[in-house]
Amino acid sequence: MPSVQPLPSESEVLPQPYLLFLGDVTEPGYAKTAFGLRDWARERCVGEFACEAATVTTGLPFLTPVQAHAQGARTLVIGVANAGGVIPPQWIPGLVQALDAGLDIVSGMHAKLDEIPALRAAALRLGRKLIDIRRPPRGIAIASGRKRSGKRLLTVGTDCALGKKYTALALARAFAARGVDADFRATGQTGILIAGGGIPIDAVVSDFAAGAAEMLSPDAAPDHWDVIEGQGSLFHPAYAGVSLALLHGSQPDVVVVCHRPGRERVLGHADYFLPSIEETIELALRLGRRTQPAIRCGGVSLNTSHLDERDALRLFEAERERLGCAVADPLRGGAAFERLVTDCLA
Amino acid sequence: MPSVQPLPSESEVLPQPYLLFLGDVTEPGYAKTAFGLRDWARERCVGEFACEAATVTTGLPFLTPVQAHAQGARTLVIGVANAGGVIPPQWIPGLVQALDAGLDIVSGMHAKLDEIPALRAAALRLGRKLIDIRRPPRGIAIASGRKRSGKRLLTVGTDCALGKKYTALALARAFAARGVDADFRATGQTGILIAGGGIPIDAVVSDFAAGAAEMLSPDAAPDHWDVIEGQGSLFHPAYAGVSLALLHGSQPDVVVVCHRPGRERVLGHADYFLPSIEETIELALRLGRRTQPAIRCGGVSLNTSHLDERDALRLFEAERERLGCAVADPLRGGAAFERLVTDCLA
Numbered sequence: 001m002p003s004v005q006p007l008p009s010e011s012e013v014l015p016q017p018y019l020l021f022l023g024d025v026t027e028p029g030y031a032k033t034a035f036g037l038r039d040w041a042r043e044r045c046v047g048e049f050a051c052e053a054a055t056v057t058t059g060l061p062f063l064t065p066v067q068a069h070a071q072g073a074r075t076l077v078i079g080v081a082n083a084g085g086v087i088p089p090q091w092i093p094g095l096v097q098a099l100d101a102g103l104d105i106v107s108g109m110h111a112k113l114d115e116i117p118a119l120r121a122a123a124l125r126l127g128r129k130l131i132d133i134r135r136p137p138r139g140i141a142i143a144s145g146r147k148r149s150g151k152r153l154l155t156v157g158t159d160c161a162l163g164k165k166y167t168a169l170a171l172a173r174a175f176a177a178r179g180v181d182a183d184f185r186a187t188g189q190t191g192i193l194i195a196g197g198g199i200p201i202d203a204v205v206s207d208f209a210a211g212a213a214e215m216l217s218p219d220a221a222p223d224h225w226d227v228i229e230g231q232g233s234l235f236h237p238a239y240a241g242v243s244l245a246l247l248h249g250s251q252p253d254v255v256v257v258c259h260r261p262g263r264e265r266v267l268g269h270a271d272y273f274l275p276s277i278e279e280t281i282e283l284a285l286r287l288g289r290r291t292q293p294a295i296r297c298g299g300v301s302l303n304t305s306h307l308d309e310r311d312a313l314r315l316f317e318a319e320r321e322r323l324g325c326a327v328a329d330p331l332r333g334g335a336a337f338e339r340l341v342t343d344c345l346a
Numbered sequence: 347m348p349s350v351q352p353l354p355s356e357s358e359v360l361p362q363p364y365l366l367f368l369g370d371v372t373e374p375g376y377a378k379t380a381f382g383l384r385d386w387a388r389e390r391c392v393g394e395f396a397c398e399a400a401t402v403t404t405g406l407p408f409l410t411p412v413q414a415h416a417q418g419a420r421t422l423v424i425g426v427a428n429a430g431g432v433i434p435p436q437w438i439p440g441l442v443q444a445l446d447a448g449l450d451i452v453s454g455m456h457a458k459l460d461e462i463p464a465l466r467a468a469a470l471r472l473g474r475k476l477i478d479i480r481r482p483p484r485g486i487a488i489a490s491g492r493k494r495s496g497k498r499l500l501t502v503g504t505d506c507a508l509g510k511k512y513t514a515l516a517l518a519r520a521f522a523a524r525g526v527d528a529d530f531r532a533t534g535q536t537g538i539l540i541a542g543g544g545i546p547i548d549a550v551v552s553d554f555a556a557g558a559a560e561m562l563s564p565d566a567a568p569d570h571w572d573v574i575e576g577q578g579s580l581f582h583p584a585y586a587g588v589s590l591a592l593l594h595g596s597q598p599d600v601v602v603v604c605h606r607p608g609r610e611r612v613l614g615h616a617d618y619f620l621p622s623i624e625e626t627i628e629l630a631l632r633l634g635r636r637t638q639p640a641i642r643c644g645g646v647s648l649n650t651s652h653l654d655e656r657d658a659l660r661l662f663e664a665e666r667e668r669l670g671c672a673v674a675d676p677l678r679g680g681a682a683f684e685r686l687v688t689d690c691l692a
Contacts, residue, residue, distance in 0.1 A: 083488050084487060084488045085553070110551070110553065141430065142429050142430045142584045143583055143584035144583075144584075144615070145583030145584065145612075145615050145617065145618060146617070201552065202551070202552055202553035203551055203552075203553065204551065204552055205456070205548070205549055205550065205551055205552070206547065206548055206549075206550055206551070206552040206555040206587060206588045206591060207431070207456065207548035207549065207584075207585065207588060209552040209587050209588075210583065210584050210585070210586070210587060211584060235636055237489055237490075237491030237556065237594055237636065237637050238488045238489035238490075238491065238553075238556050238557065238594075239553065239556070240556070240590050240591065240594055240633075240636070241552060241555050241556060241587040241588060241589075241590040241591025241592075241594070242552045242553060242555075242587060242591075243587075244586050244587045244590045245552060245586065245587025245588075246587075248583055248584075248586055248587070266491075269490070269491050271491065271492070272491055272636075287586075290581055290583065290586070290618075291583050
């Protein structure tokens with residue numbers, strides 16, 4: 001069973017293909033929804049669109065909404081995940097332009113599309129749909145802490161926006177390639193758009209966040225793996241609570257620690273230094289042990305998109321020796337990544 | 347300025363006095379809202395009411411809603427805080443009875459009163475109010491992690507429902523008695539009913555929970571203290587994420603660790619042993635240091651309501667020697683408590 005499937009349910013209701021909207025983003029880290037869809041659902045993206053102030057690009061063709069619609073696009077997907085999940089006023093004209101051109105809008109922001117009067121009015125007038133995918137399911141229970149059957153892997157990070165989702169997607173795909181029954185479990189809006197399901201864990205009321213994580217990876221066959229997309233960081237001044245709830249509720253057998261070499265400060269919180277990889281491993285295991293005493297670290301995933309191949313391979317080797325565990329960049333694949341996969345499954 | 351004031355704003359809209367409703371509760375730990383109001387707002391409570399199956403009592407006179415109304419009661423307050431904040435079907439007849447008798451209903455449960463058809467219909471028919479106080483304010487921002495002026499104390503626990511709110515209320519009152527400008531900051535429904543304000547932190551969407559904690563204790567005068575009611579426990583399999591968000595957002599200068607001697611397992615999660623007091627101090631300081639490097643432990647608060655005075659005093663002395671910090675039961679007061687207050691303010 002392939003681990004990353006085309007959307008099984010939501011895809012049937014989300015009109016496709018997509019035009020990716022980048023807002024006025026100048027920081028690539030905030031455009032991760034757009035990059036995620038480009039990288040993991042490329043066949044469903046016709047191009048990108050943005051405000052004039054944007055400097056970030058996915059590399060897909062820039063199309064106006066009218067051009068995109070002419071090329072088949074049916075939905076504009078807001079490809080931005082900014083702090084707070086807000087839709088700033090300067091995006092509204094572009095979004096209305098998309099509705100005018102015949103596109104529906106999909107958003108994973110906290111802000112709800114239909115609570116913005118200009119969008120609501122335009123959608124009503126034009127008969128367009130405004131679809132918010134960051135609404136958690138109803139009926140989430142308080143976490144029980146009960147041990148569930150099946151195996152689980154959770155990606156944890158030294159920070160936000162540095163590869164936890166990509167790592168989980170790549171590991172789920174690699175597990176499946178080795179004949180292991182595995183599911184990618186999405187916990188954020190991009191993952192949900194890619195996977196076609198999941199729970200936006202950071203949109204769940206905090207008392208229920210660990211319960212949502214339990215719900216997301218239910219009892220399964222003993223040799224089945226859920227590969228769960230991590231959120232935030234246990235060291236993040238705003239999101240650590242989300243990360244801890246996800247860690248406790250997921251009860252992972254294995255964590256893979258994700259980091260971007262060279263990043264020294266928390267994205268959007270420049271007063272905060274990043275923790276080291278060792279600190280992150282140690283704290284994730286210590287806190288995770290509370291609900292999963294057998295938790296272990298399967299290895300480290302480095303986001304090396306800013307390095308050339310030779311420097312990246314050298315870094316993997318040096319970090320592997322220093323940390324004493326498998327170190328790889330899942331997007332580079334190769335022997336290092338195969339070893340990471342092996343160690344996770346060991 | 348007294349630290350625990352009569353409700354300044356909500357009190358003017360919450361019709362008073364109260365009849366406390368105990369549902370069908372048989373576990374005293376779940377009736378903490380009723381006990382809290384009895385102990386900290388006694389003058390506003392005319393009595394208690396419950397389903398036949400209830401075995402817990404506040405010791406206040408049992409009154410039917412009709413009797414309570416005749417004695418001046420204007421509102422039935424749901425005095426129960428069960429896991430999940432649900433309103434079970436067996437409570438509905440009693441609640442409708444209260445509406446019939448002329449009482450409004452106040453609830454701090456997650457479940458919303460007006461989403462229960464029988465209550466909604468009865469309230470509409472009778473012109474009664476259904477008031478949910480567990481609705482967080484709008485406009486909560488993502489936590490910034492910025493250091494705020496003024497001083498803060500947070501109570502943290504080895505578990506839920508063992509004295510974090512009482513400890514914070516007693517400390518705020520003791521600070522005020524020493525002429526220290528202090529405010530009790532409520533984070534749960536009972537505290538909010540007592541204090542007349544606050545944010546129900548466990549009802550906030552998880553991404554915003556640390557931001558809500560920042561909002562709850564804003565910049566203040568350098569010698570002002572916010573005494574913040576803790577929630578859950580960093581070791582709780584369901585609520586640790588809430589506790590961590592509150593710890594990070596509160597940026598406490600001082601934590602006071604609360605425990606109930608003799609409790610060995612997590613309330614409602616009997617598979618989980620409680621952490622030791624030492625582990626709790628150590629983890630709170632370690633995690634709290636992330637947003638407040640100067641964090642320290644002011645001492646330990648023990649809930650000794652089940653011990654006689656002599657055993658309690660012996661225990662304080664033994665624990666003080668073992669732990670090397672002030673140990674007291676705020677509800678017993680005395681020299682031990684005065685020392686705890688002194689150490690917190692030191």
